[in-house]
Structure formats: C-alpha cells, structure tokens
Amino acid sequence: MTISSDPKQVKQICFDNINVPDMNKLAVAREHGAYAFLPTVLKEFDSAKIIDEVKTSGLRGRGGAGFPTGLKWSFVPRNTGKPTYLLCNADEGEPGTFKDRDIMRFDPHLLIEGMIMAGFALNVHDAYIYIRGEFLHEANVMNEAIAEAYAANLLGENILGSGYSMHLTVHRGAGAYICGEETALIESLEGKPGRPRFKPPFPAVEGFYGCPTVVNNVETLATVPAILEFGGQWHASIGVPNNTGCKIFSVSGHVNKPGNYEVPMGTSLKTLIEEYCGGLQHGTVPKVIIPGGSSTPWLTAEHYDTPLTYDALMKAGSFLGSGAIIVMDETADLVALTHRLAHFYAHESCGQCTPCREGTGWLERIMDRVEHGKGNAKDVAVLKDAATHMAGRTICALAEGAAAPVLSLLKFFPEDVKTRLAEKSS
C-alpha cells in the first residue's frame, strides 16, 4: 500500500488511491500496492493473528452500529461442521450515505483484498457482496474486478498457491432499505423478502442458511488490508482512543461542496463542513445537522464543534451511524423534511412488527396533515406519543430510526410546528 507507516502522517485509509485514474483495473491497482501484502498474510498469518491485529486496531463497524470488528469475528464458532460465510453489506440505503459506492466504483480491488483477508481469517470459502439494486454500474465494476482477480488466481481455488480457496459473488438487492439490516440482508440473500430476524441467535452463530455468518460493511472490509500490513497498533494510533482510524463522511444538503471526505476520527464537524465542504450555502451556522444518516437524532448549532467520534456524537445525543451528514441551513423547511422522512420510513417498514407497521403510517399521516395545514394542536401530542412508543418494541431498529426525525423536530423546533399549525389552518 502507499499509505504512510507513520500513523501521525495518515489522513486517509480507504480513499488513499480514490483519485487514481483506472484504479479499478488490476494492473493499475497493483502499481499502487494492491495485493502486495496478501501473499505474506496467506503464508505467515493465521486466523488468531489476524483477529488479534483487527482487535488491537480498534476498528469499529463502519456501516452504522460501530461494533468492534475484531470482536464480531471472534464470536464465530469453530469446528461446527458447517461452512462459515462472509457477507459484505453494500446495501447503502440510509438516506445521506453514499460512501461505499465510491469504494466500489473507484477502488474495487481494495474491497476484494479486504474480503480475501477477512475470509482467510474466518475460514470462509464462499463470500458474497450484497449490493443495492440501484448500483448497477457499481455491481458491473465489481464484477469486472472480480473477474480480473479470478484470472490472476487472487480468488477461486488455491489462492496464490496458499491452499486457501475463496469464491466471491456479487448479489444485487432490489430497492428495499430494510435489507441493509444484517438479518434482513441474509433473508434477502436466501431469496426471500427482507424481513429482519429475531436475535439471538446472532448471525455469527446462525446466519446464512443457518450457518455461521459474518456481515461487514464495505468500508470496514476495505480497512482490513492496511491494518494487516501496518499492524493493529498503527491503526490504533490514528484518530482518538476508542474511535480509531479514519472515517469516510458523506456530506450532503446545504453545503457548497457536498461529497465524500475521509478524515481522521476526531476531526470536528465544523472543520469538516468549513474546510472540506466549502461551508454552508446560506449563513454561517447550520440550523440542523443530521450526523449519521436520516435515522439518527438531529444536532443543532450548539453542537457545531463536536468532534466526529462515536463517543462524542453519542454524548451530544445522536450517533455517528454510517457517517452520513445531512446539513441544513436556515432556508430548510423542517416540517416538510420530517414529513418526507416519515413517508420514507412508512414505505420501507417491512410490516412484520405492529408498532413499526402502524406507527410509521401514523407518523406519515399526521406529518402530512401538519405540513398541509390540516393539523391541530392535539397532533403534536399524538406524534410524540406514537414516536415514543415505537422505539424498542420491534425486531429491528427501523422504528427507532423513523421516530428520530419526528422527535428531533418536536424537541428542537416546536415553534416551527406551531407556526405551521397557526399559519395554515387560519
């Protein structure tokens, strides 16, 4: 790899070669260090060493939950007599998130290499990339890269003469947000509707076709090659304790230069928006910042200096999530936006849990009324009641995500709602 071995010098990991032209071609990727360290891993590392390095690195899942990756891998039982599967979650459906798309379309070999290393650690022989259906171009790029990797014996039987074999298949979803939830993803990959499963059993023990299964996000897997080459301690020295490494933030909304920016963990929200994203379209301080995708609670101007870490964002009352930062300046119509998100969650609820199926519908219908001047003062109380009673009463976290924008609107901007009710009904 071409990243500095001095952690103090590291500004990005997954995006190190993101702007290299034709990086999706194997020859170009190799010129920039792809697969250079793989033979060493296959020859000199074993499962325990790889898992140890990943544990030491402090890497936490980049898909949204932030669960320690090494720990997740260590939960996989050995010698069960069943195969173990590795699934890459490339469903990337959380509104505001668009980072994994760039890894896949610009540097697909980084993901493939990470998957080979993870697969080797977990003794996986069949791995899958579950990619959202809309990403047809990205799926094609991945498939071309995989074909080149097979031809170079980086995938398939007896990889580079190591005795280790792994097959990799790209599987397209078909437009269901819920399939980003790992057990729904497994159901979908089994050819069924994506309805989340009750946990436990966790996928590590009983996942794809009832076998031990690890589901990791694209960015998580793409970080593994650097960790193994430079060591877990190297990665742990980047960022801040308990929030190590770099993170890609997808910034959208009212900023002048929206896009993906990878920065060391701990960089402040304000620095990211002002120095990387060219500041706000209007004004100097954001009205609302949704820090981790549409399902995470809102932050406001008072949180503008918050460091971007799992811990600091949680302390501020939200989550780092997938790193999808939606920024709104004073021109945003927050009632309309909340209605739009309520519509989204009602549309995407899989329907198996009543609090979610019914609750998301209630939130949508009431927000529709409020936005269009047909609401009344009681609606505020009903919204609060319904949203509060959805969370924690369902199989997965979709209901909680659906409640977050509504509760945030009522908490931070009750005046916006009141004004709307007064204005339109008069």
Add this chain to the structure above:
Amino acid sequence: MSADAVRFSEERLAEIETLVKRYPGPQSALMPVLYMAQEDFGYLSMDTQKMIAGVLGLRLMQVREVVTFYTMFREQPCGTHLLEVCTNAGCMLNGAYELAEHMCKTLGIKMGETTPDGLFTIAEVECAGACGGAPVVQVNNIYHEKATPDSMDALITHVRAQAGGKA
C-alpha cells in the same frame, strides 16, 4: 400469452444453471433470475413468474412474495425510458420536488405515469445513495447527478428526436 410461450433462451438457462451453483440453495438465485427475466421480457407478468418458479423449483407463492416485496421488480410494462427522481432528504434540500414537477410538465404526465408514446415513465424513488450529487435522476438505472430542469429537458428532447428519427 400462455405460460408455455414465456421461455428463457437456452443461453439464459445455461447461465441460470451456473448461477444456482454459486449459492448454498437455489432460492438464492431468485432475485438475479427475476432481473434476467425483466431484462428479457420487459416486466414480470404472472406467466413469467410461473415460468421462473418452474425453472428454480419454487412454489409460485415464493416468487410472488419476492416480486411484490421489492420495488425494483415490475409487474407492469413501463416506458422504454424509466426516469426515477429521488426526492429523499439530500435531493429534496437541493430542489428535487421542483425538478420532478418540471419534468412532469415537460412530459405532460403525472408522477407514476407513462407517456402515450411509451417512451417515458416517471417515478419518484427513495434515496438513490448519491446525495453528494443531489438532485439525482436515474434513467434506466444510469445515474444523472446534479440534474437540472435544463439537463432533463435536453435528455427528453434527445430521446424524442431519436425515436422520431426511427419512426
């Protein structure tokens, strides 16, 4: 069309046979096979769904459940150009609704409809995962980022001119 009339080509059947082997069970091949059918036949008629159930050894109900759960599987034909406008948060904040309204006006149809010449279907979709390029319009699954009323008008004019040229 009767169920017998909807058939995959021999090449497709061979492709499906290879595909099935990549998974622990044949049902996993259902979604990719539905995409193949949509590509070959334009949409998933009941006859097509019955045929697929037969090919993969599934019950029709198992196929129906999947077709109706996922938004990207279509049971009705649509225009040759499917225009999917994302109106979720990132796009909404950057003028997606105004764009969608403009496109409907240019096309002379309402959201969700198909033009009488069969060239265009316009639909509102959920987050396309490209918010950095908001607003986003997918045209037959090709992403058009930072779309504007002008760029979409140009695209529509271009498609119409090409179709007119052929007729």
